[in-house]
Amino acid sequence: MQPVLRWTPLSVAERQLAWIWGGLALSVVALKPLWPLIAPFLRPCLFRSITGVPCPSCGATRSVFALLDGDVSGALSLNPLVFAGTVAFLVGGVVAPLWAWRRGTAPRLPRPLPWSIRLGLVALILLNWIWLIVHL
Amino acid sequence: MTEDTLIPPPLPEPPSTAPTPGALPWEEPSIGRVEGLFRTIGLFVTRPDDAFSRLAPAGLGRPFVYALIMAWVELAAGMAYWAAAQSPFMVMGFPELQDALAEAAVGTGVMVAIGVGLFVLMPLFLVIGLAIHTCILHLMLLIVGEGRGGIETTARVICYSHTADLANLVPLCGGLLSLVWFAALQIIGIARAHRCSYGKAALAVILPVLLCCSCLAITLSFFGAALYGALAGR
Numbered sequence: 001m002q003p004v005l006r007w008t009p010l011s012v013a014e015r016q017l018a019w020i021w022g023g024l025a026l027s028v029v030a031l032k033p034l035w036p037l038i039a040p041f042l043r044p045c046l047f048r049s050i051t052g053v054p055c056p057s058c059g060a061t062r063s064v065f066a067l068l069d070g071d072v073s074g075a076l077s078l079n080p081l082v083f084a085g086t087v088a089f090l091v092g093g094v095v096a097p098l099w100a101w102r103r104g105t106a107p108r109l110p111r112p113l114p115w116s117i118r119l120g121l122v123a124l125i126l127l128n129w130i131w132l133i134v135h136l
Numbered sequence: 137m138t139e140d141t142l143i144p145p146p147l148p149e150p151p152s153t154a155p156t157p158g159a160l161p162w163e164e165p166s167i168g169r170v171e172g173l174f175r176t177i178g179l180f181v182t183r184p185d186d187a188f189s190r191l192a193p194a195g196l197g198r199p200f201v202y203a204l205i206m207a208w209v210e211l212a213a214g215m216a217y218w219a220a221a222q223s224p225f226m227v228m229g230f231p232e233l234q235d236a237l238a239e240a241a242v243g244t245g246v247m248v249a250i251g252v253g254l255f256v257l258m259p260l261f262l263v264i265g266l267a268i269h270t271c272i273l274h275l276m277l278l279i280v281g282e283g284r285g286g287i288e289t290t291a292r293v294i295c296y297s298h299t300a301d302l303a304n305l306v307p308l309c310g311g312l313l314s315l316v317w318f319a320a321l322q323i324i325g326i327a328r329a330h331r332c333s334y335g336k337a338a339l340a341v342i343l344p345v346l347l348c349c350s351c352l353a354i355t356l357s358f359f360g361a362a363l364y365g366a367l368a369g370r
Contacts (some may be wrong), residue, residue: 112281
């Protein structure tokens, strides 16, 4: 049976990406006091303004702010997918540069992705959206 | 018979400083920065298909600086148009608007301060925006079964697609023009850089919108059916 993940050497651009990722995660946490000042300038969701129904990314900003404030349950309820993405982003921001520095390889997903994974991703987005429509 | 030994062997050719044929002028070290920028913009405006097929295989620094310049131009255009519309000079010469003049002057000062702040913080905002956009677009590419060039190729395509920010220089309809042009550049760029069909590239770019529209249609159908049922039951 073919393995799902292949391990191949990191390219120069991927090493750059790993360090950018780390820097970005650090900036997002370090500049935490700045974000609430900028939030009022963000445009309201156009989709929700027109339809009254939240879009799949509604609650994302509030979820990230809640997580940065340490309110894990609040962040999770505001947008579960964005919560998971933010946690992955912050953890990856620590792991990716260390990995690029200490290890020379990275895991590769098969291309194209198997249908099961692709459908799973779509289902995840739709389930998250249903959650938002019900809870927001 | 031996060859004439008086003729010296030919000297090795000096390293060429001529631009590499096929590279983007912005990514070509032998071309000046300003000239390279304008030639690259010209290429993305007139022949985007050709421009995206010339992307360097690696490196994110130059594409990012290119996107940053475009974002700064967009911000400057936005501030200039805002100032033109809101400037205290607009109400000068109207004695009945003296109060409005003072208010407008304060407003202009605040906006200039915000503009300068945004200008300074633009690199950070742009990196965050590019990271989020790249992740979403690459996820959509994976869902449609593409993305063989890797996430860094998607990032490069998005950086150069920011050429569309220049459309904001057009007053009034610039924002809308920029939005459409940005989507078109992304579709062309994804198709060329990831070597996939234009159909799949377009699907990846507009999939989030399609997802919203199709789910909205389903939701509205349910509401419609419920309404019809309620009316029919009366």
